[in-house]
Amino acid sequence: MTSIPTLDCSNIAMNLKDEEISVETLKEFGQNLFESFQVYGCAVLVNHGVCNKSISDAWEANKSFNSLGYKEKMQYEPGQVTGFHNMHGYQAMGKYDGPIDIDWCIRESFRFVPTRAKETNFNPDDSVPGYTEAFTNLWEASYQLAKRLLTSLTFPLAIKNQNYFTELFEHIHTQGCNATGLRGNGYQAVPEQLKDDKFAKSDRFTEHTDKGMFTVLYQDVVSGLQVQARSGAYIVAKHVPGSILVQVGEILQRVTADKIPATPHKVVVTEEQKKQSRHSLAYFLFPDKDQLLTCFDGSDTYPPIRTTQMTDTPDKLLHFEKAA
């Protein structure tokens, strides 16, 4: 069975400063990343130089948070918020509310936005000491990686300005201006009493495309993620120790006028995996909330739209209305 290409990032790794990487090196990497996106919609990155401790600290914080009781987690649920960029906190999705008295949901997540963390009470440090610091660190490390990858993608698209994409999130560190978040996902093991329940038999995460520019995903040894290649076939995203998976989001598809299409993916579960919980960390990079998104090639493949129109309109079809 085909597998997702593994890209060796040693030459562009995060322990290297920008000035230590030649244009030729970045160009070659960008071409490989682009080709992987073209065929598979994603790429597995190894030797990326994102600090192991940042990954493991956030990983442990996420696991500890997911293992808390439902009532405790709900203290960090922000309720209704105005605007996606303000969404920071816990969300239980697919909560079981059948005849058996049990606290169980298919997927739960904590969406962490550092600038929001500074101004809200929805930070779980009382329950998981060090949570905010760990999530802030991995959020920042993922941002640095994402910037380098986006700079490399300007070459295969023949964009002269190497900062073309990175200029879309100049206000990423300013409160209230940007929705970029690190989401800690948790999929609980299916309780024995629910094993024949229709609800408990469904996928852990139904097929979807992510909305952002792209997603930087830190995966579990408990697999289940499948990614749709451009051929239409679903490919199993195996866990490669120490690796990072990058996937294309809807906004990158839009601004590249379909040159890099968004990647459908889902998380399925086998009978064996149902006995195990699963965790993942997904970093979603968004342009600034008021940024006007236009097609990079000046074409009118899609009409200009602001980031908030993409993030705050639930109907995905609207996002992909072609220009008349």
Ligand SMILES: O=C(O)CCC(=O)C(=O)O
């Ligand atoms: O858990 C995973 O591996 C995938 C998560 C995902 O697709 C998402 O958070 O959007």
Ligand SMILES: [Fe+2]
């Ligand atoms: Fe996703």
